[in-house]
Amino acid sequence: MLKTVIAGALMAAGLAAAGEPVLVTGAGATFPFPLYSRWFADYDKVRPDVRFNYQSIGSGGGIQQITAGTVDFGASDAPLTDEQLGRIPDVVHVPTVLGAVVLTYNAPMPSLRLTPEIVAGIYLGRIARWDDAAIAAANPGVALPAEDIAVVHRSDGSGTTNIFTNYLSKVSPEWKEKVGFATSVRWPTGLGGKGNEGVTGLVKQTPGAIGYVELAYAKQNGLPMAALRNHDGRFVAPTIASTSEAAAGVEMPADYRVSITDARGPGAYPIASFTYLLVHRDARDPVRGEAMIRFLWWAIHQGQAAAAPLDYAPLPRAVVERVERTLRALTVQGRPVSLAPAR
Amino acid sequence: MRLRRRLADLAMTGLCALAVGVALVPLASLLWLVVSRGLPGLTPAFLLGRPAPVGDPGGGVGNGIVGTFLMVGLASLLAVPIGVGAGIFLAEEGDGPLGRAIRFVAEVLACVPSIVLGIVAYAVVVIPMGHFSAIAGAVAMALLMVPPLARATEEFVRLVPGTLREASLALGVPAWRTSLRVVVRTALGGITTAMLLAVARAAGETAPLLFTSLNNQYWNLRPDLPTASLTVQIFNFAISPYESWHAQAWSGALALLLLVGVLNLLARFAARDRLGGGSR
Amino acid sequence: MAASLARLPTAAPSPRRSRRAGDRLWSVGLVAAGGAILLVAGLVILVLGRAAAPAFHALGVGRFLAGQDWDPVSGAFGALPFIYGTLVTSAVAILVALPVAVGLSLFLAEMGPPRLRPPVAFAIETLASIPSVIYGLWGLFVLVPWVRTTVEPLLGRLLGWLPLFTGPRIGLGYLSAGLILAVMILPTIAAVTQEVLRSIPPALKEGALALGATRWEMIRIAVLPTARAGILGATLLGLGRALGETMAVTMVIGNAPEIHASLFAAGYSLPAVIANEFAEATSPLHLSALAALALVLLGVTLVLNSAARVLVLLTSRRLGEAS
Numbered sequence: 006m007l008k009t010v011i012a013g014a015l016m017a018a019g020l021a022a023a024g025e026p027v028l029v030t031g032a033g034a035t036f037p038f039p040l041y042s043r044w045f046a047d048y049d050k051v052r053p054d055v056r057f058n059y060q061s062i063g064s065g066g067g068i069q070q071i072t073a074g075t076v077d078f079g080a081s082d083a084p085l086t087d088e089q090l091g092r093i094p095d096v097v098h099v100p101t102v103l104g105a106v107v108l109t110y111n112a113p114m115p116s117l118r119l120t121p122e123i124v125a126g127i128y129l130g131r132i133a134r135w136d137d138a139a140i141a142a143a144n145p146g147v148a149l150p151a152e153d154i155a156v157v158h159r160s161d162g163s164g165t166t167n168i169f170t171n172y173l174s175k176v177s178p179e180w181k182e183k184v185g186f187a188t189s190v191r192w193p194t195g196l197g198g199k200g201n202e203g204v205t206g207l208v209k210q211t212p213g214a215i216g217y218v219e220l221a222y223a224k225q226n227g228l229p230m231a232a233l234r235n236h237d238g239r240f241v242a243p244t245i246a247s248t249s250e251a252a253a254g255v256e257m258p259a260d261y262r263v264s265i266t267d268a269r270g271p272g273a274y275p276i277a278s279f280t281y282l283l284v285h286r287d288a289r290d291p292v293r294g295e296a297m298i299r300f301l302w303w304a305i306h307q308g309q310a311a312a313a314p315l316d317y318a319p320l321p322r323a324v325v326e327r328v329e330r331t332l333r334a335l336t337v338q339g340r341p342v343s344l345a346p347a348r
Numbered sequence: 349m350r351l352r353r354r355l356a357d358l359a360m361t362g363l364c365a366l367a368v369g370v371a372l373v374p375l376a377s378l379l380w381l382v383v384s385r386g387l388p389g390l391t392p393a394f395l396l397g398r399p400a401p402v403g404d405p406g407g408g409v410g411n412g413i414v415g416t417f418l419m420v421g422l423a424s425l426l427a428v429p430i431g432v433g434a435g436i437f438l439a440e441e442g443d444g445p446l447g448r449a450i451r452f453v454a455e456v457l458a459c460v461p462s463i464v465l466g467i468v469a470y471a472v473v474v475i476p477m478g479h480f481s482a483i484a485g486a487v488a489m490a491l492l493m494v495p496p497l498a499r500a501t502e503e504f505v506r507l508v509p510g511t512l513r514e515a516s517l518a519l520g521v522p523a524w525r526t527s528l529r530v531v532v533r534t535a536l537g538g539i540t541t542a543m544l545l546a547v548a549r550a551a552g553e554t555a556p557l558l559f560t561s562l563n564n565q566y567w568n569l570r571p572d573l574p575t576a577s578l579t580v581q582i583f584n585f586a587i588s589p590y591e592s593w594h595a596q597a598w599s600g601a602l603a604l605l606l607l608v609g610v611l612n613l614l615a616r617f618a619a620r621d622r623l624g625g626g627s628r
Numbered sequence: 629m630a631a632s633l634a635r636l637p638t639a640a641p642s643p644r645r646s647r648r649a650g651d652r653l654w655s656v657g658l659v660a661a662g663g664a665i666l667l668v669a670g671l672v673i674l675v676l677g678r679a680a681a682p683a684f685h686a687l688g689v690g691r692f693l694a695g696q697d698w699d700p701v702s703g704a705f706g707a708l709p710f711i712y713g714t715l716v717t718s719a720v721a722i723l724v725a726l727p728v729a730v731g732l733s734l735f736l737a738e739m740g741p742p743r744l745r746p747p748v749a750f751a752i753e754t755l756a757s758i759p760s761v762i763y764g765l766w767g768l769f770v771l772v773p774w775v776r777t778t779v780e781p782l783l784g785r786l787l788g789w790l791p792l793f794t795g796p797r798i799g800l801g802y803l804s805a806g807l808i809l810a811v812m813i814l815p816t817i818a819a820v821t822q823e824v825l826r827s828i829p830p831a832l833k834e835g836a837l838a839l840g841a842t843r844w845e846m847i848r849i850a851v852l853p854t855a856r857a858g859i860l861g862a863t864l865l866g867l868g869r870a871l872g873e874t875m876a877v878t879m880v881i882g883n884a885p886e887i888h889a890s891l892f893a894a895g896y897s898l899p900a901v902i903a904n905e906f907a908e909a910t911s912p913l914h915l916s917a918l919a920a921l922a923l924v925l926l927g928v929t930l931v932l933n934s935a936a937r938v939l940v941l942l943t944s945r946r947l948g949e950a951s
Contacts, residue, residue: 030479030574032562032907042401042565058564058574065908069915075479089910133796153796160883162700162908184701188910191699196800196894197883198587199904205589210772211798225403226589315403357842361739367731368740368748371818374811375755378766433661441658450662453669459933460672461872463899464922467906471675491668498665524654552759555874555899559907579761583875586765594769601762612757 026053029293029300032060033067033080035200036104036165036219037280040315041080044308048300051307055296063200065162065188071096071283077293079283082164083188084262097335098261098281099301099328102309103252103318105243106168106276107230109223110215111208112150117231118143118240121176121267121275124233127154127215128173129180130194135213143234150213157207157216160197162188168278169217172266176275217276220248221316235275236267247274248318257324261331277318287336294337301332302344379605386602389595395603399565399581405592409582409600411567415482415575416607419561420551422486422571427493427546432539434494435501436527442502451502458495465491466556474560482568482575485561489550497546504538505531541619548611552604554579578604676926679919686913692920698885698901700909705917707924709885713802713895714925717877718870720806720891721813726863728810729817737825738833738847749822756815764879767808772799772880775807780892795890798882803891805881809873813866820865820940824858825851827944858943864936871929874899898925 038061045057062070064081071079072093084098108119112135123139126132132139136149159166170186184190196211198204201218205226208216220243223230232240241247251268267275282301288294305328309319320328333344397408434454438447469488474480508531516526532539554577562574563584578600585597684692687705695706732752736745776799783793828851836846852859882894883904898921909915 028564028566028568028573030562030564039402043403045565046401046404056566058566060563060574062562063908065905065910068910069908072910073475075474153798155796155798160904162905162910187701189700189905189908189914191697191701191704192884194886195884196798197896197904199878199883200587202584202588206587207800209589210768211776211800213796213798222589353842353845357844360844360847361735364731364735364739367728368735368744370728371732371755371814372748372751375751377770378758378762381766381770382762430661430664433658434665437658437662441655442662446659446662450665454665455937456930456933457665457669457672459868459872459929461874461899461925461929463872463874463902464672464676464926467679467902467919467922468672468675470906471679472671491672494665494668498662523651525650527654548757552757552761554759554761555903558903579759582761582765583879586761586768587879597765601765604759605762608757608759609754612753 026056027292027296028056028058029077029296030058030060031067031078031080031282032062032070032076033283034064034082034164034280035061035202036064036082036106036163036168036278037080037102037317038201039221039225040102040312040317043311043315044304047308047311048303051303052296052299055300057300061200061202063159063161063188064164064167067164067283068188069162077290078297080281081188081283082278082280083167084260084264084281085283095286096283097286097331099284099305099331100261100279100281100320100324101301101304102312102320103248103277103279104316105220105248105251105274105318106165106172106217106278107220107223107243108215108217108233109205109208109228109230111210111212111228112152112215114144114147114149115229117147117229118234119231120234121173125173125177125180127156128158128193128195129177129183130156152213155211155214156195157198157204157211157214158192158195159189159200159204161199163200164188164278164280165201165217165219166190168264168266168276171264172276175267224316233275235271235273236269237271237273239271241272241274243274243276245313245316245318247272248277249321251275251277252279252318252321252324257327279320284335286334287339289338291337295342298332298335298337298342298344302329305329305332382598382601382605385595385598386600389599390602394596394599398567398576402590407596409576409578409596409603411564412576412578412581412600413603413607414567414569415561415564416551416578418569418571418575419482419485419489419557419577420547422483423489423493423550424543424547426486426490427497428543430490431494431497431546432501432532432543434498435539436505436532438498438502439505440527440531451499454495454498457491458499462488462492462553463555466558466560469556469560477572479572480560480562480574481572482561483571485557485575485577486571488556488560489553492553492556493546493550496549497542500542500545501535501539504535504542507538508534537618541615544611544615544618548608548615551611552579552608554583578607672926676919676923679916680923681916683913683916683920687917692917693924696887700911700914703911703913705914705920707898707917707921709887710896710898710901710921711924711928712887713805713881714871714897714899714928716802716891716895717805717809717881717897718867720802721809721870722863722867724807724810725814725817725866726859729814729821729862729866730859733818733821733825734847734851737822738851739843752815752818755811756819760812760873760875763808763812764876767804767876767880771808772804775799775804779803779807784892791889792891795888795892797892798894800880800882801892801894802881802888805877805895805897806891808876808880809870812873812876813869816869817862817866820862821855821859824855824862824940824943827858828854855943857939857946861936861939861943864932864939868929868933868936871932872899872925874903878903898922 067079067081070076136151167188174181174186198207201222204216205218205222208214232242235241251273312319394408396410398411400407466488473484516530564574564576582600585593696708697704697706780797787793832850836850878900884894885896
């Protein structure tokens with residue numbers, strides 16, 4: 006019964022398809038969503054015959070749904086683990102842009118400096134008040150409110166969580182042992198919000214809250230961000246420049262699966278990351294497959310110009326050249342797509 | 349002594365009156381806020397537009413409204429024949445063991461949380477089809493609609509006087525035409541009410557759509573593609589940090605409230621019209 | 629009646645065989661529609677059972693139900709924080725909604741002017757028809773700030789010696805979720821309670837009044853004891869709705885898989901965790917554990933609803949015999 010209905014619907018859909026724009030569906034990371042929504046809107050003008058429907062449900066969702074085969078592409082700021090990649094060996098990571106995870110807060114301090122120990126302490130639940138001695142020591146002269154800290158984290162499977170917990174695992178042995186890092190972890194404390202949107206929303210509405218979100222979300226909402234003490238011992242504010250510097254010294258592996266948290270360099274912001282689109286090495290659908298590859302080519306070239314105005318750092322030159330080679334190696338039903346040389 | 353009893357009576361009456369007030373406060377607050385915050389943004393552009401990229405001004409829920417209608421329509425195509433058919437079966441032949449089993453199961457199904465039905469639709473439609481789609485959302489909605497439809501249809505068909513049926517049969521009309529033309533037609537007002545109520549409930553659902561129809565920022569009329577819905581858009585707007593999206597959440601809520609309200613009013617009128625004063 | 633008869637279709641002069649075929653087709657169609665309901669129920673159980681089996685196998689049913697950890701990194705999945713959150717928020721909802729619903733029903737049925745009945749009944753029905761995402765929106769922007777700035781400080785000051793009302797006052801948490809559920813289940817409880825009150829034989833009440841009882845005494849002596857089981861059934865029906873409610877709860881409960889004694893703390897509920905994580909779980913075990921949570925939710929709801937129906941049925945049957 007159900008099958009006939011579905012088959013009938015599919016047939017009707019096939020008839021209607023002629024002449025309509027192709028819809029390519031993707032889901033995943035909320036971290037780059039402000040940029041991706043801009044990209045897909047702009048690309049709609051470049052290629053009106055192709056539409057990209059992107060739903061920012063979280064990186065975990067991007068990974069699960071491309072594994073289940075329910076989307077044409079996934080998006081994640083967390084590189085797939087070996088185990089996840091083992092389930093979908095034909096998936097390629099395509100880095101699109103760099104972003105920073107910032108600690109944003111809802112408290113009356115115009116500026117705030119945090120050390121790795123304080124961040125870990127807050128998220129482990131050990132530092133529970135804003136006027137804690139450790140926070141005061143890092144912020145001489147700053148008036149700290151005598152309030153409880155409301156810790157906010159993600160409730161969904163998240164690449165932002167992966168980046169943040171990856172950072173905490175590097176800087177805090179206790180965190181590494183007790184919690185570890187992944188797209189979803191067992192939080193020792195705190196409230197959960199859905200997506201970067203949800204976490205930002207909760208921080209904004211909850212006095213005393215602290216949360217970790219992508220730079221663009223804090224900036225666009227006028228929320229303050231903490232400067233973090235980096236690997237070199239300096240306090241660095243999250244900016245496009247300090248994000249780019251975090252990626253400057255990176256040794257990029259062939260499959261792009263790399264972490265640049267706690268990077269070296271005097272001006273490097275310590276919680277930065279590439280974000281990826283996940284696509285099939287060989288696309289099964291000829292139309293959507295080619296559309297996807299052409300979009301990616303556009304994104305790493307023309308698209309990069311939209312990054313900085315939205316507070317993302319463009320890909321380093323060397324990475325763009327490598328991604329070009331990767332895109333040329335992608336195929337649609339076994340055949341490569343001819344791509345224009347880089348301008 | 350008398351005074352104390354009087355006072356107790358008065359106090360309890362006061363408390364119960366207070367309960368009426370307490371119950372109405374949240375309703376008043378909710379309605380007032382949805383209207384006062386939602387009305388300024390409820391422009392034609394909002395109702396006919398589609399969502400704008402983050403940071404861009406404007407944007408609307410037109411594609412979500414269309415998506416909700418599309419899915420509710422598909423869901424009705426699935427649910428109405430099954431629900432009404434099962435209801436007639438229960439009314440006419442439902443006194444045997446099979447009828448009792450179906451009635452019991454329908455009651456049980458009616459209280460299954462909608463999110464659970466969403467998981468079922470995901471497993472049965474999304475995974476085999478290979479992608480999210482309006483039809484998957486519609487299946488989840490249909491699962492939600494069938495049990496109350498069946499129960500309501502049964503009740504209304506049972507209200508039809510047996511004499512009417514017997515008269516028709518005695519005139520030599522075949523049983524199936526009697527059922528369809530006499531019994532169902534007489535109960536049609538009630539059945540329409542039940543359908544409208546089921547549709548109103550389905551249109552307001554969010555949870556099962558999150559992983560069946562997903563969402564779509566474009567217009568879509570194809571049943572096999574991911575589809576926006578008014579409710580999922582309201583949810584996304586509401587949890588976002590952007591003030592302009594919050595405003596859109598309230599306006600979307602007002603639009604949804606109007607839609608559901610109109611369906612409920614229609615349901616009332618359908619019941620009043622067709623059944624007439626006598627049979628109630 | 630006469631008018632109805634006039635509407636009867638004239639019998640088609642069709643040969644007997646085709647008539648019988650029509651009848652058979654019709655009845656097969658009806659049976660199929662009825663059977664579809666059984667099929668759907670079977671499908672629900674089959675799908676959930678199959679999806680949940682790996683989690684029950686890997687973790688063990690007991691360990692899964694009693695486990696307090698929800699740790700996707702190490703693959704430990706325990707359902708207890710979600711079961712706890714679901715039960716606590718539902719309990720708050722019942723404690724708040726039940727007295728209000730009963731008071732309201734008594735006022736409408738026994739005390740207040742009859743003129744008041746239709747508008748209030750209409751308002752309560754409206755409350756029942758508001759989609760849950762709108763409750764969530766209202767909860768997030770109106771209820772939560774109010775709970776944070778008014779309710780929690782007040783409760784903390786008056787009853788702060790109870791562990792129930794301690795800890796940071798965030799607004800999001802069990803209390804807000806419970807309150808919003810209370811608003812949502814109020815119409816259910818009120819509607820069923822009013823039905824139960826209506827079914828009480830007037831002779832019972834008139835008897836009490838004739839003996840010189842005040843109205844409240846009449847309610848206490850004659851109405852409440854008779855309606856008790858029915859009201860309990862109404863409560864259980866409301867509880868059934870509270871348990872399965874997803875969107876409004878996930879927007880205000882705080883989404884933290886923890887167990888806290890304090891109602892001010894953030895928690896999690898079964899439907900909320902499914903809504904948040906089902907489309908996003910990256911390991912098969914995680915996904916299976918979520919399906920297992922759905923199965924637990926299904927089980928709890930079914931047991932409660934069956935109990936509620938039996939209670940309502942028993943009351944009306946007893947009353948039927950009495951009158």
